[in-house]
Amino acid sequence: MVPCLQKAKDELVLTLPARLPLLVATALAVTPTLTWACSAGADALTWHGFARFTGFAAAGLFAVSMLLMLRLTWLDRAFRGLGHVYQAHHALGVAGFLLLLVHPLALALGALRVEPAAALRLLWPDPSSKVVFSGWLALLLFLFFFVVTVAQRMPFRRWRRWHRAMGLSYGAMVWHLVTAYRGSVAAGLALGLVTLGVLGFAHRLLAEDPPWRGLRYRITSVRRRGPKVVDLVLEPLDKALRFEAGQFVYLAMRDSPDYRACGESHPYTLTGHPDDPRLRVSVKALGFCTRHVQDVTVGTEAVVQGPFGGLFPPKTQSRPQVWIGGGIGVTPFLGRASIIAADEPSIDIVYCAANEGAALYLEDLRAFARDRSNMRIHTIYEDTDGLPTISAIESRVGSLEGKEFMLAGPPAMIDALRRALRAHGVPASRIHAEEGMAR
Numbered sequence: 001m002v003p004c005l006q007k008a009k010d011e012l013v014l015t016l017p018a019r020l021p022l023l024v025a026t027a028l029a030v031t032p033t034l035t036w037a038c039s040a041g042a043d044a045l046t047w048h049g050f051a052r053f054t055g056f057a058a059a060g061l062f063a064v065s066m067l068l069m070l071r072l073t074w075l076d077r078a079f080r081g082l083g084h085v086y087q088a089h090h091a092l093g094v095a096g097f098l099l100l101l102v103h104p105l106a107l108a109l110g111a112l113r114v115e116p117a118a119a120l121r122l123l124w125p126d127p128s129s130k131v132v133f134s135g136w137l138a139l140l141l142f143l144f145f146f147v148v149t150v151a152q153r154m155p156f157r158r159w160r161r162w163h164r165a166m167g168l169s170y171g172a173m174v175w176h177l178v179t180a181y182r183g184s185v186a187a188g189l190a191l192g193l194v195t196l197g198v199l200g201f202a203h204r205l206l207a208e209d210p211p212w213r214g215l216r217y218r219i220t221s222v223r224r225r226g227p228k229v230v231d232l233v234l235e236p237l238d239k240a241l242r243f244e245a246g247q248f249v250y251l252a253m254r255d256s257p258d259y260r261a262c263g264e265s266h267p268y269t270l271t272g273h274p275d276d277p278r279l280r281v282s283v284k285a286l287g288f289c290t291r292h293v294q295d296v297t298v299g300t301e302a303v304v305q306g307p308f309g310g311l312f313p314p315k316t317q318s319r320p321q322v323w324i325g326g327g328i329g330v331t332p333f334l335g336r337a338s339i340i341a342a343d344e345p346s347i348d349i350v351y352c353a354a355n356e357g358a359a360l361y362l363e364d365l366r367a368f369a370r371d372r373s374n375m376r377i378h379t380i381y382e383d384t385d386g387l388p389t390i391s392a393i394e395s396r397v398g399s400l401e402g403k404e405f406m407l408a409g410p411p412a413m414i415d416a417l418r419r420a421l422r423a424h425g426v427p428a429s430r431i432h433a434e435e436g437m438a439r
């Protein structure tokens, strides 16, 4: 299958717990369409009616998709992970886009039956008609941003800028709705929904992305772990964050006299115990911002948003678990291992790294396992064992049957392991990862 179609398919297949909120979000999105359909009578069965149906549905789907961009802890909880929220954002956005493509065609087909010249006028962005022009502007902008951000591979930072610029197409769609407004209840509902979407988008841009909103912390310890990895301890300046072991936060450093921050917030896993008011994170230099973080100094202030994360669903705790972490992806297991009691079902931790020297947190994990008879630590080193395969994992942890799998690490590792586990008969509901966080 074409990679971008395969990706769209993967993203539409949300894990089970996230389906109910997705259903609620979709129901909200199609409320204007259904309201219109209930009152349209015979008009609903014409091309013109179909065009309205697709138009209202696209507007509703885009509006709810915009709301699902928000980094809200209650959305994270409802969807069992912020990644699922983003997947739903993406799925509704793509569905809205497809309906938007159909909308002008259905309108033109409707007009064709009455007057062919009118049908042609609809298929051209005629600047003398605000409705037609704004509709085409929205469609062309969506098409442009869709091709640029979805079909093209580009570095993450550039993709994020283009993806945000997609708000312009949303603005054009709002303009189209306003100019096309005819005073019906359905149109009123659609306008209300898209206004909420605009507010959501503005909130994300003005109140969530800038690193000044969130809980204030101060860095009290900076310890270099390896050539590209630094361990930080942060203490609260006001209220301390409450979190569950293995969750993550968005963290942004502020400028200090001897440190210039990158000015962005990024997701990092909390590696400490939830009872400790201090936060611990380990940051590997993987790009622009994380390279900056390597030079952070004690005393620097930071802003924390969260907590987020659905790697350890509550219902999994009664079954034996296999945690597979690749590189810095081992961080959720450092936090989680600290709260495991010795009488819980067995935990096998498989630490995948290039070699022993690169397994920076192996001793930390071994220390946890020393006090817990139910915890075993295994390693798979790429230099000597190759990449993690099912047989390599099985040879270390035993039968995979009846176990829950938590995967954390590079997206490519998670994708490969998920496919291999599924091919080996492990049900999708037993495989957990912070999916949807990577583009």
Ligand SMILES: Cc1cc2nc3c(=O)[nH]c(=O)nc-3n(C[C@H](O)[C@H](O)[C@H](O)COP(=O)(O)OP(=O)(O)OC[C@H]3O[C@@H](n4cnc5c(N)ncnc54)[C@H](O)[C@@H]3O)c2cc1C
Binding pocket: 155, 156, 157, 248, 265, 266, 267, 268, 269, 270, 281, 282, 283, 284, 285, 286, 287, 288, 289, 290, 291, 328, 331, 434, 437, 438, 439
């Ligand atoms: C749930 C989660 C937990 C994480 N925990 C840790 C951790 O404990 N320690 C650690 O070192 N790293 C962690 N990461 C990875 C870390 O967030 C990225 O390395 C960092 O965001 C890269 O930013 P950059 O500017 O340095 O690099 P960029 O060049 O901007 O990005 C490098 C890669 O990082 C990813 N990335 C960048 N920004 C984001 C973002 N806002 N959201 C999701 N992915 C992004 C993209 O895949 C991108 O290709 C975690 C990521 C996620 C999603």
